[in-house]
């Protein structure tokens with residue numbers, strides 16, 4: 001078996017100092033994501049999903065445990081090394097697109113490459129290639145204010161992919177989209193995963209978005225609660241996800 005692209009080993013995260021106010025947001029969390037996998041993270045509000053994404057994405061530090069991405073131990077890296085690591089190995093897609101309004105779609109997508117100092121003659125073919133994959137070649141000269149929410153999210157996905165990161169980290173990417181655009185974005189992510197071998201870790205509340213994943217890790221109270229593999233068709237997987245979410249609701253009532 002190939003080496004995992006994300007290796008999380010016994011991670012713990014505590015907010016606040018060692019006093020009555022401290023809160024254990026993650027406890028003994030361990031899992032691997034292998035190259036080319038599409039993994040969803042689900043769980044009730046406050047379960048620790050965003051905290052987990054933040055420590056994996058190097059935006060926050062775990063208190064203990066080990067996290068390796070693309071074979072590199074990020075828990076040992078200094079701040080300046082982390083910034084370099086993020087810009088080369090990680091691709092981010094957030095709910096609110098985070099496109100810069102005074103740059104065109106082309107300029108937004110090329111930003112990670114410009115920041116890395118890639119020569120502009122090398123940037124153009126890379127941007128065109130990723131725009132082609134995401135079906136947004138015709139809007140490259142437009143400004144974000146003139147395009148739809150779905151197009152904005154595709155542009156954000158293109159920007160996340162253009163530097164060929166080891167993994168795409170997506171936090172509620174469909175949260176600001178209507179159902180048609182949400183479905184279309186998830187189909188695109190599924191396509192990128194299946195046909196272009198893009199590894200994806202997706203945090204979502206939405207069972208339909210999650211049903212595009214191959215595997216879901218459910219977390220509750222900061223620990224892994226259950227893991228679900230997609231073995232049947234998407235509709236059946238969607239139903240399995242709904243069943244697990246219903247377990248959380250009934251646990252709440254206890």
Ligand SMILES: Nc1ncnc2c1ncn2[C@@H]1O[C@H](COP(=O)(O)OP(=O)(O)OP(=O)(O)O)[C@@H](O)[C@H]1O
Pocket residue numbers: 015016023025043044045046047048049050051052
């Ligand atoms: N900076 C912080 N200081 C103190 N507690 C925090 C901090 N950030 C998060 N928490 C707590 O840690 C727990 C996990 O939060 P987190 O945001 O990871 O949950 P989540 O599963 O992403 O929730 P949601 O689905 O509502 O976004 C929550 O109880 C939250 O209140």
